[in-house]
Amino acid sequence: MKAVYLAWLELRRFRGPWRRFVPAVLILIPLLYGALFLWSNWDPYGRMSAVPVAVVNSDRPADHNGEQVNAGEQFVQQLRTTDTFQWHFVDVDTARSGLEQGRYYFTIRVPEDFSTRLANSTRSAPQRPAVLLTRNDANGHLAGVMADTARYELQNQINAAAYAAYARGLYGDLGEVRGKLGTASEISEQLVQGTQLGKQSTGALARGLTGVRDGAGHVSGGVRDIASASAQLDQQLSSITEFTGQRLPATTEALLDTSGSAVRDLNTITGGTAAAQSQAERSAGALAQLANRHPELSGDPLYRSALDDARQLAATTATVNGAAQDAQRSAAETQDRALALRDDLDPLQQDVNDIGDPATRLRLASAELTGGVNGLSHGVNTLVANIGVAQTSSGQLNDGARRLADQVRDSLGRMPPAGPTEVARASSELGTPSVVRATTLNSADVYGRGVAPLFFGIALWVFGLFAYLLFTPLNQRALGGRTNPLSVAIGGWLPAAVLGVIGGLVLLGAMDLTLGLDPVDLPAAVGLTALGAAAFTAINHFLRAAFGVVGGLVSLALLLVQITASGGLYPLETAPAPIQALHSVLPMSYLVDGLRVAFTGGEQWHLAWDAIVLGGVLVVFLLLTSLAVLRQRMWTVGRLHPQIEL
Amino acid sequence: MDVDGVSIVARGITATGPEGIVFENVDARVYPGELAVIVGEGGTGRTSLLLALSGRLKIVAGRIEIDEAPRRASLVRRAIVPARLSPGFELEGRLRVREAIRERRITARVGARAVDRAMAALGLDVDRAALIDELYPDDRLMLAIALATAGAPPGILVDDVVAGLLPSGRNRVWSALRAVADAGTTVLASSTEPPSEADVLIRLPYNIVDFGDDTGGLPLFSTAANEEVR
Numbered sequence: 001m002k003a004v005y006l007a008w009l010e011l012r013r014f015r016g017p018w019r020r021f022v023p024a025v026l027i028l029i030p031l032l033y034g035a036l037f038l039w040s041n042w043d044p045y046g047r048m049s050a051v052p053v054a055v056v057n058s059d060r061p062a063d064h065n066g067e068q069v070n071a072g073e074q075f076v077q078q079l080r081t082t083d084t085f086q087w088h089f090v091d092v093d094t095a096r097s098g099l100e101q102g103r104y105y106f107t108i109r110v111p112e113d114f115s116t117r118l119a120n121s122t123r124s125a126p127q128r129p130a131v132l133l134t135r136n137d138a139n140g141h142l143a144g145v146m147a148d149t150a151r152y153e154l155q156n157q158i159n160a161a162a163y164a165a166y167a168r169g170l171y172g173d174l175g176e177v178r179g180k181l182g183t184a185s186e187i188s189e190q191l192v193q194g195t196q197l198g199k200q201s202t203g204a205l206a207r208g209l210t211g212v213r214d215g216a217g218h219v220s221g222g223v224r225d226i227a228s229a230s231a232q233l234d235q236q237l238s239s240i241t242e243f244t245g246q247r248l249p250a251t252t253e254a255l256l257d258t259s260g261s262a263v264r265d266l267n268t269i270t271g272g273t274a275a276a277q278s279q280a281e282r283s284a285g286a287l288a289q290l291a292n293r294h295p296e297l298s299g300d301p302l303y304r305s306a307l308d309d310a311r312q313l314a315a316t317t318a319t320v321n322g323a324a325q326d327a328q329r330s331a332a333e334t335q336d337r338a339l340a341l342r343d344d345l346d347p348l349q350q351d352v353n354d355i356g357d358p359a360t361r362l363r364l365a366s367a368e369l370t371g372g373v374n375g376l377s378h379g380v381n382t383l384v385a386n387i388g389v390a391q392t393s394s395g396q397l398n399d400g401a402r403r404l405a406d407q408v409r410d411s412l413g414r415m416p417p418a419g420p421t422e423v424a425r426a427s428s429e430l431g432t433p434s435v436v437r438a439t440t441l442n443s444a445d446v447y448g449r450g451v452a453p454l455f456f457g458i459a460l461w462v463f464g465l466f467a468y469l470l471f472t473p474l475n476q477r478a479l480g481g482r483t484n485p486l487s488v489a490i491g492g493w494l495p496a497a498v499l500g501v502i503g504g505l506v507l508l509g510a511m512d513l514t515l516g517l518d519p520v521d522l523p524a525a526v527g528l529t530a531l532g533a534a535a536f537t538a539i540n541h542f543l544r545a546a547f548g549v550v551g552g553l554v555s556l557a558l559l560l561v562q563i564t565a566s567g568g569l570y571p572l573e574t575a576p577a578p579i580q581a582l583h584s585v586l587p588m589s590y591l592v593d594g595l596r597v598a599f600t601g602g603e604q605w606h607l608a609w610d611a612i613v614l615g616g617v618l619v620v621f622l623l624l625t626s627l628a629v630l631r632q633r634m635w636t637v638g639r640l641h642p643q644i645e646l
Numbered sequence: 647m648d649v650d651g652v653s654i655v656a657r658g659i660t661a662t663g664p665e666g667i668v669f670e671n672v673d674a675r676v677y678p679g680e681l682a683v684i685v686g687e688g689g690t691g692r693t694s695l696l697l698a699l700s701g702r703l704k705i706v707a708g709r710i711e712i713d714e715a716p717r718r719a720s721l722v723r724r725a726i727v728p729a730r731l732s733p734g735f736e737l738e739g740r741l742r743v744r745e746a747i748r749e750r751r752i753t754a755r756v757g758a759r760a761v762d763r764a765m766a767a768l769g770l771d772v773d774r775a776a777l778i779d780e781l782y783p784d785d786r787l788m789l790a791i792a793l794a795t796a797g798a799p800p801g802i803l804v805d806d807v808v809a810g811l812l813p814s815g816r817n818r819v820w821s822a823l824r825a826v827a828d829a830g831t832t833v834l835a836s837s838t839e840p841p842s843e844a845d846v847l848i849r850l851p852y853n854i855v856d857f858g859d860d861t862g863g864l865p866l867f868s869t870a871a872n873e874e875v876r
Contacts, residue, residue, distance in 0.1 A: 002752050009749055013740040015777075480702075480728050480735040481753030634719060635703045635734065637663025637694055 002483055006475050006491025007498070013472075022470055023499055029466050030503040030533075034452075034459030035510050042448030042515050048146055053085040054095035054104040058112050064119035071118045071129065072110040075161030079108075084153050099136045105143040106135040108154070118162055131158050181412045188405035195398035202394045206387040213380045220373040227366040234363045237356050244345070244352045252342045259335035266328035273321035280314035442520075442601030452517060453595035454568025457588040458559065460504050460533045464540030465555045467496035473545035479632060489625035493541045500533035517599060524607055525598040528614070532591040535614045538621035539587065546628040549644045562588035587617045649830035651678030652713055652725050652800040654699055659708030661694050668694045671708070674848050676834065678800070681827040681843055683807075684836040686850030692836035693731060695850065696803050699834055700726035726801035726834070727754065729794030730787065732809075737790055739779035743772055746793065756797040764796040765789075767829070768822050784815030788822060801832040808837050816841075 014022045059072020079087055088095075088104065095107040109132040117129040133154070135144040287307045291298040298304075444450035471492070478488045508529050511517035519525035539558075543551030565572075565579045566588040572580055583589050594610030596602060632639070656674040660667065669691040676682040676699075684692045697703035699710065701722025712722050728735040737746050747761050765771070770788045772781060781789065787807070794802045804823060808816045824843040827833045840847050 005748070005752055009738075009741060009745060012742075012745060013738055015740055019740070475749075475753070476735050477737075477749055478753040480731070481750075482724065482755055483753045633702070633723060635694075635697050637661060637668050637703070640694060640697070640703075640733065641663065641665075643664055 002478075002487040003490035003494060006478055006483075006487065007494035010471060010475065010491070010495045023495075026463070026467055026470065026496075026499045027503040027506060029463045030456075030459035030500075030507040031510055033462050034455045034507045035514075037455050038448045038452055038511060038515060041451070043446040045146065045447055048085055049083040051085050051143060051146065052088055052104050053147075054088045054090050054098055054107040055079060056090060056092045056095045056107060056109040058092060059110045059114040060112050060116070062115040062119040069115045069119040071115045071161050075110055075114075075131070075158060078157045078160050082153070082157065099134060099139075102136075102139045105139050106133060106147050108133055129162060178412070178415045181408060181415055185405065185408045185412050188401065188408045191401040192398065192405045195394065195401045199391070199394040199398045202387065202391045206384070206391050209380065209384045209387050213377075213384050216373070216377045216380045220370070220377050223366065223370045223373045227363075227370045230359070230363040230366045234356075234359045237352075237359045241352045241356055244349050248348075249342070249345055252338060252345060255338045256335065256342060259331060259338050262331040263328065263335055266324065266331050270321070270324045270328050273317065273324045277314070277317040277321045280310070280317040284310040284314045442597075444600045448515060449517060449600060451568060452511065452599055453592040454563070454566060456504070456507065456529060456595050457532065457536075457566060457568065457591045458563060459507055460500060460529070460536045460591070461540070461555075461559050461562070461588065463500050463503055463533065464496065464537040465552065465559065467500065467537065468540055468544035468552070471496050473541055474629060474632070479629060485626040485629035486622070488629045489541075489545070489622055492545060493538055493622060493625065496541060497534045497537040500537045501530045504529040504533040519599045520601045521598045521607075525595065528591065528594045528598055528607070528611060531611060531614045531618070532595070535587060535618040535621070536591075538618045538625070542621045542625045542628065545625050545632075548639070548642060558586070562586045565589065566592045568592045587614060590614055590617075649798050650800060651680075651827075651830050651832035653678050653711075654682075654726075654801070654832065654834070655711040655714070656699060657709050657711070659698060659705045659710060661691070661698055661703060661705050663694075669698075669850060672848070674699070674846070676832060676846055678832050679827055679830045680845035681823055681833045681835065682846035682848065683841060683844040684834070684848045684850060685838070685840045686836070687838060688806075690850040692850055693734070693805050695848070696731065696805055696834055696836055697734070700728070700801070700803050725799060726803060726832070727794050727797065727799040728803040728805075729790045731803060731805045735803075737778045737786065737793075739777065741778055742774065743776055743778065743781070743789065744774040746778055746789070747774070750793045750796065754793075754797050760798070761793065761796040764792040767795070768792050768825070782815070783810045784812075784818050787811070787815075787819055791819075791822060791826065795826055795831060799831065801834065802826065804833065804835040806837065807835050807841075808839060 057072045061070040098104040114129045117127045474492045543555045565582040590610040590613040597607045654676040658671045660670045701719035820841040820843045
């Protein structure tokens with residue numbers, strides 16, 4: 001509590017119109033130092049495009065196999081498409097004077113023989129073309145370092161230009177060739193499609209012709225049938241003609257004769273049967289009259305039988321007479337028909353003679369048809385055989401077209417692309433056949449974020465150094481009085497430590513909010529910043545309390561040593577051995593290491609160990625200051641009248 | 647006599663600094679309740695001698711006896727407390743009077759009433775809200791003396807008493823210191839001019855010591871500048 005009150009009284013000293021701002025200004029010291037530096041150097045490599053660089057193209061185009069090689073122009077065009085630096089395309093004198101006067105940080109010159117060397121690169125003794133890069137470290141050495149970091153990219157640009165020119169020298173205009181190959185590829189595709197169609201249609205044609213051949217076979221069979229049928233028809237017709245012309249009229253005459261005699265005979269028969277009938281009927285009538293006259297006879301069986309016979313005879317003779325009359329009528333009719341037949345024979349004969357002529361012509365024609373169909377069949381057979389050959393050929397044609405298309409496509413694929421961006425990519429791949437792929441654990445992303453831990457350390461140390469220019473390290477009254485040494489020590493340390501912690505956190509907050517420091521472990525960052533501020537203040541407090549002005553100088557020296565020894569910029573291994581040896585005994589090393597873990601990630605035990613070391617430093621230096629208090633209760637003349645005063 | 651003062655005897659003490667001898671072969675005897683004044687120009691080693699006599703500066707030769715015997719420096723420091731040493735023990739000008747009082751209560755372990763009493767004893771009445779720098783120089787020195795005597799120490803140190811004071815202020819301070827001594831506290835003061843109130847005068851750089859009535863037993867020296875005050 002005494003220490004806290006002493007600290008409070010120390011802060012109360014800062015009153016008055018201007019002095020009251022002293023603590024506030026002290027709080028801003030870390031921000032002033034750390035933020036200003038980090039702000040201006042947050043991402044220098046991301047802003048290289050603002051660095052003016054002169055580009056001079058002295059190249060003269062060269063001829064190679066009738067092609068013009070203009071690699072210098074190509075290179076300049078490649079550069080124009082990038083914004084690695086702020087390119088100024090100027091002539092050689094402007095570039096030289098600009099470099100000397102600081103207008104350009106370096107110059108890139110394409111020499112006169114750039115294209116020539118490239119064009120000759122296919123000859124027996126090739127010379128590598130070179131691009132000249134001239135730096136002026138009077139403009140700042142780091143600009144040159146930046147140029148070096150960009151050299152890889154620059155090399156790519158040069159390679160791209162060289163490759164394009166080289167390819168043109170070897171193959172002429174690759175782009176044109178490629179374009180033509182593209183056309184050829186399209187055409188060959190069409191050819192493949194066309195021959196494919198041809199192959200399909202000859203197949204279909206062959207199938208159709210086979211059908212036709214089969215049909216023609218059927219047709220010739222039918223025609224042969226027709227020919228034989230018409231021959232038979234002709235033959236039949238001849239016998240019919242003969243029959244109707246000769247045998248039919250004779251037969252008709254005979255028929256007429258026969259039917260005439262039959263009619264006459266039947267007339268005779270009919271007269272006899274009619275007399276027989278009337279006789280029988282009268283016999284039957286006489287028998288009936290006999291019974292009437294002699295009723296006794298009617299019971300006589302003999303009589304009855306005679307009567308029945310007589311009656312039957314009468315009936316039979318009637319029937320026979322009827323039949324004879326029918327026969328006579330039929331015979332008359334037959335004779336009539338035979339007469340009519342004889343009359344009809346002449347037209348029939350005429351008709352039959354008319355048929356004979358066309359039938360003969362039919363027979364002749366069908367014979368001709370048979371001959372024709374046989375010829376057709378032959379022709380179709382030949383055609384089918386030829387179509388088979390055509391089908392095979394069109395298949396071969398299609399295969400050939402397909403292979404051609406494949407070849408052309410393959411060539412097109414193998415043909416390097418010739419556009420500027422493709423050339424650039426191809427050249428970067430050809431020029432650098434392998435790449436290094438880098439993966440970063442706990443990446444800091446930008447330069448500023450990577451060096452922030454060091455600048456936090458420096459800012460907090462500078463604060464401690466500066467604070468005791470304004471704060472009294474030890475309260476004189478407490479030193480001369482009876483307050484215990486630890487309270488005096490803490491009372492002197494506390495006001496600066498509180499302001500230092502606030503200042504450190506202001507720096508951290510400002511970095512996070514304005515520049516995007518974005519610590520991966522914010523609580524650790526806050527804690528370690530506070531602890532670092534407290535520890536560094538304790539060290540500076542001790543130096544100042546124990547050694548006065550000399551202590552301030554020691555602090556300054558320690559600061560400078562720690563900047564190099566804390567490993568915050570270059571890897572520690574690049575430092576001289578004495579600096580390396582100091583690394584692990586200087587407190588800023590631990591703050592830088594711990595903040596690195598807190599800001600961008602890393603091993604947690606590092607963080608814990610750093611915190612322990614810084615906490616230990618804090619305690620040790622407060623105890624050392626207490627010892628100093630104890631010792632200073634006894635004055636020396638040297639302290640009373642310091643040899644060195646500010 | 648409120649306080650038992652200390653007696654201080656110095657025998658041939660010498661202190662050196664980076665630039666050689668600061669004072670050499672100084673003898674002195676101060677009885678309890680005496681007002682001893684070291685007289686000399688600035689830079690003659692007055693403050694160093696005050697520090698040496700109060701156990702705050704290492705001497706390279708001679709010896710100092712406090713209450714008739716050599717004592718541990720820390721005990722001597724506790725017995726003889728500074729009211730003002732310049733440089734080394736001065737009130738902070740940017741603090742208010744009440745803050746200075748509070749500070750002293752902490753650093754010297756004295757009570758508020760003791761401070762009040764000490765101020766009253768000196769007849770000092772200042773605005774406690776005033777800044778120390780705003781006080782008149784004599785009030786400022788009187789406050790320092792009051793704060794030193796608040797713990798009723800056996801001895802006090804007051805460096806460079808007359809610096810920046812008008813004659814009236816000087817008289818007031820010397821009277822106050824005389825009163826403190828009369829109350830029993832041994833007072834060691836330094837000044838550029840010898841006050842009439844002093845019991846003992848120690849002149850620098852001439853190692854001239856005046857032991858007043860008691861001149862026995864101690865080697866004295868011998869320059870014409872040797873001067874009797876009482």
